Amino acid sequence: MSSAEGARLAVLIDADNASASVVKELLEEIAKFGTASVKRAYGDWTTPNLAGWKEHLHRHAIQPIQQFAYTKGKNSTDASLIIDAMDLLYADNVDGFCLVSSDSDFTRLATRLREAGKVVYGLGEQKTPEAFRAACNRFIFFEVLRPPSGSSPEQPKADNAPSLRYTFEQAVAATSRDNGWASLSAVGSYIAKNDPSFDTRLYGSAKLSELVRKQPYLEVKETADASGFTHLAIRLRQ
DSSP: OOOOOEEEEEEEEEGGOOOOOGHHHHHHHHTTTOEEEEEEEEEOOTTGGGGGGGHHHHHHOOOOOOOOOSSTTOHHHHHHHHHHHHHHHHHHHHHEEEESOGGGGHHHHHHHHHTTOOEEEEETTTTTTTTHHHSSSSEEEEHHHSOOOSSSSOOOOOHHHHHHHHHHHHHHHOOOOOOOOOOHHHHHHHHHHHTTOOOEEEEEETHHHHHHHHTTTTTEEEEEEETTOOOEEEEEOO
């Protein structure tokens, strides 16, 4: 597996199930994980509902893959994307896959790609079924990439606050030392492994360090190593 900066990624977009308005931000997000060496968008480009995609295809060098809807009510786009993903997997010239869709039909594909040792990033709307989100190494919501003009990303509902607290409590308990302190990096790694769709931006924070400082039930301390690098640790308040 290549390092994150040098990872070669295949970006496969279900254009029938993804908004063209977030393409720029989506590709910028993907660039954090590696290089998009393959960029393809699947759909029936003869239909008017994909007209908004066309200017983005040229601007971002995304290859459109034509797939006619042969039978009404059946999604041929999904099958075409899955076949291409498996071809790319067996060609073994990419390190990971970015599956852009909110459709749970790609759950098994994501699982299969991970079984083969490939990293899988999912990108879709917050309505994406949990099964697909959990099948990815990480899942990023469109809503945090480009919130509506003049507003911040959608904040969690009040009843999600206990869920966030539970997430932190579980992570601290699993990664803390005997003194109760857990390194922030270990906590973040634990959360990412257990909830691929966890994203601090959903809670109005750009970074995990910023989010933990906002939680009244967490205590945060900073320590510097011999090189002067600062490390953060957290524990539950006594």
